[in-house]
Amino acid sequence: MGGAEVTGDALNIATTVAPITNLVALVVGDSPATVTGIVPEGTNSHTFEPPPSVAATLSKADVVFINGLVLEEPTRDLAVANMKDGAVVCELGTAVLPESDYVYDFSFPKEGGKPNPHLWTDPPLAREYVSLIRDVLVSRDPANEATYAANHDKVVAMIDRLDAAMVEATATLPAEQRKLLTYHDAYAYFAKTYDWQVVGAIQPSSFEEPTPKDIAELIDQVRAENVKAVFGSEVFPSPVLEQIGREAGVAYVDVLRDDDLPGEPGAADHSWAGLMRFDYVTMVEALGGDASVLKGVDITVDSADKAYYPQ
Ligand SMILES: [Zn+2]
Structure with a gap:
């Protein structure tokens, strides 16, 4: 969070993987903000290297939402190198998951330094992503707070429905x-x-x-x-x-x-x-x-x- 408040122009948002792009787009809804996804769908996001053209997208962004937890380091590095003054990178997973809850396993061994980054496949954690997305958007673009807040609540209600259905199916x-x-x-x-x-x-x-x-x-x-x-x-x-x-x-x-x-x-x-x-x-x-x-x-x-x- 933090960074300069955006006045006048609509907020420019860049995101990485498709599920996160969708969650951001749902919170943005019909506000004037624009959302650009960077990692093409169906790509191996764990090894994705952004092409040079992505630098232009990142240089225009006011906010870059990434999963974090060391999933998208090349994209994060490119963002940090190209972002304009006052722009922010928000690492959703890194922000919502305490280090004591990191999962390491065969594919993501602790000695590799990369915890399992797949928080978005878990509805309660996806719900936390959505709340953080709202908070960051509101802090950067308070003029559209009501829109972001209302959309957030609708997305959370949808996640709650999916969560409840998963509990029932598990049973x-x-x-x-x-x-x-x-x-x-x-x-x-x-x-x-x-x-x-x-x-x-x-x-x-x-x-x-x-x-x-x-x-x-x-x-x-x-x-x-x-x-x-x-x-x-x-x-x-x-x-x-x-x-x-x-x-x-x-x-x-x-x-x-x-x-x-x-x-x-x-x-x-x-x-x-x-x-x-x-x-x-x-x-x-x-x-x-x-x-x-x-x-x-x-x-x-x-x-x-x-x-x-x-x-
Ligand atoms: Zn994966």
């Missing part, structure tokens, strides 16, 4: 079936919230493929833990995970996404909520639960005069 899964073995480890905080267990993640911190020894151990683990399904990510196609599923004799589901929004731009499901609902339904059904309440949840937010995801 349809016996505790011993709530086991996630994923390729890309995007559900660490989600799992803590809903009392699921991340039994393993396969992707090494280097984003290379795991070793044959890692694979053999994972196959043993899948059998020992009686995991019902293993989950791949569409951004990281993995023959290895397919092999693990085949050899362990469990379902292999390769459609999870952590920042590639489903649906067409402008549609309600082309959004943070559409993305999360898609993943939750996929996981609950593959593990043998009933996802009907999730499928029926209303994810629309009527703050969105503009497209849900600005292009």
Whole structure:
């Protein structure tokens, strides 16, 4: 927070990954502010290097919202090097998560210095992002405070609906079936919230493929833990995970996404909520639960005069 108050011109906002871009766009709603997303959808955000053209976008921004927790260092560095006087970078995840709650794991080992950054896949943490987004927008652009505050409340109400549906869907899964073995480890905080267990993640911190020894151990683990399904990510196609599923004799589901929004731009499901609902339904059904309440949840937010995801 902080930085100069913007008077006259509309606020210029830059953001990084698509789910965060959508949450910002929903709080902005029909205020005069503009939102520009930087990381193209379907890109590996963990290794994304912004092209030089992004410097121009960042140099015009009054506020740059990033996830933080060391997810987007090249973009953050480019922002810091190019931002105008008085502009601010807001690291949402770094701001809302106390260090004592950082999760480190196989894909994000502590010695690598990068905690698991996937806070946005957990509705209560996404709710905190949205409140911080409102606070920063209000501090930079108090003339539109009422708009930001009203939109914030609508987004939070939508997140509450999704959260409640996730609690209900979880209850349809016996505790011993709530086991996630994923390729890309995007559900660490989600799992803590809903009392699921991340039994393993396969992707090494280097984003290379795991070793044959890692694979053999994972196959043993899948059998020992009686995991019902293993989950791949569409951004990281993995023959290895397919092999693990085949050899362990469990379902292999390769459609999870952590920042590639489903649906067409402008549609309600082309959004943070559409993305999360898609993943939750996929996981609950593959593990043998009933996802009907999730499928029926209303994810629309009527703050969105503009497209849900600005292009
Ligand atoms: Zn990710």
